[in-house]
Amino acid sequence: QKEVEQNSGPLSVPEGAIASLNCTYSDRGSQSFFWYRQYSGKSPELIMFIYSNGDKEDGRFTAQLNKASQYVSLLIRDSQPSDSATYLCAVNGRGNNRLAFGKGNQVVVIP
Amino acid sequence: NAGVMQNPRHLVRRRGQEARLRCSPVKGHSHVYWYRQLPEEGLKFMVYLQKENIIDESGMPKERFSAEFPKEGPSILRIQQVVRGDSAAYFCASSPPIGGQNNEQFFGPGTRLTVL
Numbered sequence: 001q002k003e004v005e006q007n008s009g010p011l012s013v014p015e016g017a018i019a020s021l022n023c024t025y026s027d028r029g030s031q032s033f034f035w036y037r038q039y040s041g042k043s044p045e046l047i048m049f050i051y052s053n054g055d056k057e058d059g060r061f062t063a064q065l066n067k068a069s070q071y072v073s074l075l076i077r078d079s080q081p082s083d084s085a086t087y088l089c090a091v092n093g094r095g096n097n098r099l100a101f102g103k104g105n106q107v108v109v110i111p
Numbered sequence: 112n113a114g115v116m117q118n119p120r121h122l123v124r125r126r127g128q129e130a131r132l133r134c135s136p137v138k139g140h141s142h143v144y145w146y147r148q149l150p151e152e153g154l155k156f157m158v159y160l161q162k163e164n165i166i167d168e169s170g171m172p173k174e175r176f177s178a179e180f181p182k183e184g185p186s187i188l189r190i191q192q193v194v195r196g197d198s199a200a201y202f203c204a205s206s207p208p209i210g211g212q213n214n215e216q217f218f219g220p221g222t223r224l225t226v227l
Binding site for chain 1: 142144146152154155156159166167169170202204206214216217218219220221
């Protein structure tokens with residue numbers, strides 16, 4: 001079982017719609033959860049972090065964490081063409097500082 | 112307010128040569144991480160260092176790869192006798208001294224290594 005899984009294929013959403021991305025993780029003791037955005041050929045950029053169950057909102061982004069289900073999600077409201085990128089879910093495991101990344105989900109926002 | 116700096120941004124080496132990748136963390140950050148991203152694959156952790164100490168090298172290949180973060184100067188990832196399979200983007204990240212639950216890591220622009 002992979003540490004962090006992002007299974008959905010590329011996601012196409014019309015401009016102004018909500019993009020929803022999901023991520024599951026295997027280590028029940030994981031403590032911190034991150035969403036990074038990576039444009040093609042660029043480095044990952046931290047956009048959200050969450051470590052408590054529930055929702056955390058920052059502008060058009062909302063991260064949701066459910067530790068019982070080992071599930072973290074990212075919602076992008078009012079999607080813009082500039083949101084077109086690959087979104088990486090990352091998890092900080094118990095007792096270590098390294099981040100385990102999922103393979104990422106590509107989001108394409110169609111004007 | 113400079114972020115994480117990496118150089119060179121692009122590096123071309125022939126098989127058997129050495130590659131040295133440098134990383135200067137965000138000012139005030141004392142923790143440095145190296146990750147590798149192979150084409151069509153996710154980011155993979157390689158090593159975590161603090162000044163003069165390797166804390167976790169569980170993701171480093173056992174041979175040819177080494178890393179250091181000296182008291183003065185940047186962190187260095189060194190790859191000896193490079194092979195074509197080493198071609199990848201190598202990212203450095205840094206974080207402030209760890210406190211509480213958060214471990215926000217900020218990434219540099221990466222070094223894209225091409226082995227001919």
